Amino acid sequence: MQTPPPPPVPSPSAGARTDGPPVRIGALVPLTRPGWAEAGRHLLAGLELAVREVGDTGGIAGRPLELVVRDTAADPDKAVAAVDELARLGVAALVGEYHSVVARAAAARADALGVPFLCSSAVLDTLTEQPTRWVARVAPAQSHGWRIYADFLLGAGHSRVAVAADPSVYWASGAALLRDRLAPHGGSVVELDMRALTPASVCDELAGRRATALLLLVGHPEPAVSIVRSVRRDRRLPGMMIGAPAGQPEFGEWAALLGDEGTAVPFLRYLPEHLGPLGARVGTALRERLGRAPSFVAFEGYDTVTVLADVLRSRGEDRAGVAAGWPHVDVEGTRGRIRFSRVPGTGVWQWAWPPVQVVDRDPADPERFRVLHSG
Structure with missing residues (x-):
């Protein structure tokens, strides 16, 4: 006897009405360079979709939600100014941000002003210098995800790893996490300082070392795209694996710029292997909104507003x-049940943990993602 399928998750009712002045939420999003603007667009799409659905299902005590969006452009100073402005405008809370260094600046200012901030996508472990009651986070801490990435490297036989790194607290933290995870297994991390190297000289460095993998701890699209092209076309480096733990290959711009050369570059993605009914419905709606498959960042945006609406x-x-x-949060999100706890070393209320995958673009079909490892 066949088990009947579970009932479908209903879509929000388009007939529900809201009235009264809106409940305003400030949204921090990188929408222009040097920010990862495509990530910002995906984040905003998730935030906006959830805000619309909250309104369609009665809002907050009959009042609609309203996003007040500010572009951070990956600039910590702009983020701090935006937090000040949004606080003066009377927003109930802040949401968003993709870049870790920017989110850290925003979190510190929100903490100082007493404005709740629910961080969507930034992963740097320590968002505030001291523990705070004002900040919570949907994205996993960097130490959690990057340790899983290091385990993937070891499992794939890569114990001697080179990293092409830009100067940044985020990149330096990532390199240290990789080194600490690989060292007990006899592994090592060789750092290549991109302040002193060109993509071509990166290849010269790799040719003279015994590294079997190169990780891109650099900005997107440049210098990441140029480094990939140089390594892929260098005949001295035929077996060199290229990885991008921060997720650059997730976005369509990567595939558009690199084509086949951008495949087989493993990165971290915060999605389950199979979405449940809610995640599948939201994924379809996000695809319609974005005109392409949504990244994990869009789901993070949706889950952020889902959590905040429940709290409001x-x-x-x-x-x-x-x-x-x-x-007290206990909410069904697109990627699992969301609850917050105090995770040592983060200082904020943390969802521990969203699902984590290591994936890449399939060389046989660059639009298809292969799951290589889960944690």
Whole structure:
């Protein structure tokens, strides 16, 4: 006897109405260079879709949600100025941000002003210098995801790894995490300082070392794209694996710029191997909104507003009440049940953990992603 399929997750009712002044939420998003603008567009698409659906299902005590969006352009100073402005505008809370260094600046300012901040995508472990009750995070901490990536490298036989690194707290933290994870297994990390090297000289360095993998701890699209092209076309490096743990190959621009050369570059993605009914429905809606398959960043945006709407419905829009609601969150998101806890070393309320995968673009079909490792 066949087990009947579970009932479908209903879509939000288009007939529900909201009235009264909107509950305003400030959204920090990188939408222009030097920010990863495509990541920002995906993040904003997820935020906007969830805001619309909250309104379609009665809003917050009958009032609609309204996003007040500010472009951070990957600039910490712009983010701090945006937090100041949004606080003056009376937003109930802040959401968003993709870049870790920018999110850290925004979190510190939000903490100082007493404005709740639910971080969507930035992963740097320590978002604030001291533990704070004002900040929570949907994305996993960098130490969690990058350790899983290091385990993937070891499992694939890569114990001597080179990293092409730009100067940044985020990249330096990633290199240190990889080194600490590989060292007990006899592995090592060789750092190539991109302040002193060109993509061509990276190849010269690799040719003289015994590294079997090169990881891109650099900005996108440049110098990441030029480094990939140089390594792929260098006859001295036929077996060199290229990896990008921060997720550059997730986005369509990567495939458009590199084509086949951008395949087989493993990166971290925060999605389950199979989406449940809610995730599948949201994924379809996000695809329609974006005109292409949504990245994990779009799902992070959707989950952020889902969590915040639940807190606002139960706690009201008073800022202190919102912050007091983080430890009581228990919400079904697109990628699993979301609850917050205090994870040592983060200082914020943390979802521990979203699903983590190591994936790459399939050389046989660059639009298809292969799951190489899960953690």
